[in-house]
Amino acid sequence: MKPLARLNRFFNRLPVNLAVVILCLMWIIPTLGIFVTSFRSREAVRTTGWWTVINPFGKAEIEGQAEYTTYCASCHGESGDLLPEANLSDPELVANYPRSNRLLAVLRREIEGKPHLEDPVLPEDPNAALEELAPILVYMDTLAGGEKAEVGKLGVRNYADALVGYKGTQDYLTDCEQEVESTLTKFDCSASDLLNPEGMGSAFWNTLVVSIPSALLPILFAAFAAYAFAWMDFPGRMWIFAILVGLQVIPLQMALVPIARLYSDIGLQSTFVGIWLFHTGFGLPYAIYLMRNFLGGLPREIFESVYIDGASHWTAFWKLAMPLSVPAIASLGIFQFLWIWNDFLVAKIFLSTNPVLTVQITNLIDPRGGNWHILTGAAFLSFLIPMLVFFGLQRYFVRGLLAGSVKG
């Protein structure tokens, strides 16, 4: 191809490529945003946008420096040694304040009748004041020769916080290192903290326990029914199947209250068995429909030959139909699994005592946006399995989607 023709072709295709790239960016950026945020410190998330992490020329900010400059630098100096009686770069002095509420108490105390801080004044709200103070301690530690804690530094501490359900002012791992009392009363600082019912760790386990049986049970029931609809003759099968097609779109909102009442009568409320059965019920019409279409599409000759050989339906089902429908079962299983993994409404109503991932995330949401670092980590924990399933088994996923909607 001549260079000119090649150039021409490049420019002809440019608009299409540009449009596609822009669309892809629009689709990636929201997820990328919370992915990056989930690795940033609380302080960093609060003060700068996540995209600043990507900026390679950005100057690394040292954690707490901004707060220290605001409150302390005018008296104690940039390096903390201006006032000899309170040398903030003295490691022994810093060790006196293991928690920022100690620091808060000291700062609120008056010195010779005058407030410790004249300008600026600490926020009145003790929580807000603590939030402002926590980074100062980190910076004082830095001044005293500790490691520099950079604001921009990325780490997995948010994931630890999310997994154990930490709700304090620092972070779980740091609290455990410093043996902070309020944290030690709630946590053991060992693997057993993962079982804390307020954490994403236990929610992850609950979700797994809900999803796997709820995905397998409807397939088992559906396989038998679908086989009969495809390869047996019985009165009314056409009608029953048409009704099943109609039932697929019944909103599950129709069943919530009656089933909840039924469960409380027979003691199944807030049990895993209860939620398995509910998902089985609502998964069945679609599962039967999909499996019937698949089984019915298999060549008639192979079934004829085994019947002529004297095989029973039972044998034909297990030895012929089931092995052949592995692709359909895989698609259906993945679909149902993801659907249940991502469900919120049913879990919220039928499993209130053992929150699943989606329910736990809604518990974490802070309307004022104060805990993005934990919330984003929690959200990504909930994406882990769906993403693995999706990227690992995309072929089956798409096939299931197409079989359900197009072939009909």
Added chain:
Amino acid sequence: MAAPKIMQQGRVVPWLYVLPALIVILVFIVYPTINTVVLSFRDRRGEQPASVDCVEGQPCWGNFENYRYALTHPDMTTALKNNALWLLIMVPAVVGMGLLIAVLADRVKYEALVKAIIFMPMAISFIGAGVIWRFMYYIETGTGEQVGVLNAILDAFGIDPIPWLSQPGINNLALMMVGIWLWAGFCMTILSAALKGLPEEVLEAARVDGATEWQVFWRIMFPMILPTVTVVITTMVIIILKIFDIVFVMTGGNFGTEVIANRMFKLIVTDTGRSMAIAVLLLILTIPIMIINVRRFREQEAIR
């Protein structure tokens, strides 16, 4: 469904295969549906007839009192209006976006990658998507920097930040954007498969005859994939009618973003009668789609 004659079996055997599934469906779908209809005519505890809630001198629909709420109460009319908005704006937008991406992706070499990217949101939960977009729409009302992408962009251009989720007029569109982001991949996948199934000779013939790409698409491709487009639209309509999680997690139905399913959820404990009436309303709205689906199924069976 032509009955395959070769299958020899007794009268009982087929039912042994079918009944377990049918019983589960009866218990978990059919019985509750009927029960919900019954409860929708009862009071808030589901014990007495709904007419006990009537007050002298106030408008009352007798035993249909819960339906008076579901159809005329301001909270519900907002919800109904919003669901209608979602249907009118979001369904065409998401199907159009899916179609656009399907057509565009077909023309680039990295099609598989594009599809995976657009499709990815389908794998995650509505709740997770809600968190993702809450962060996109986040507004810093204090003195700090804007850390939400959209308001940071506005900030960079010197425009005042917008409270995307609490400003009426904008917030419904902001929620629909989340829906489009979630579901465009679904529409794209199905429409793309249909487009790829079109016979190449027909399209080539049109191009040879001098049709522009635009004409080829609207005069030939689009009419040929119309049945698939209908399937995608009906699926999206069902999804939109039941839309709940996105609204619940992002605005809780406040600031004029209420939708039917969220209203139903809010009342489920405090006022069963009204909640069930709303559920029945939802069911009634899905019936046309149900009929379309069953009719399409029977047509397909007739061809088989």
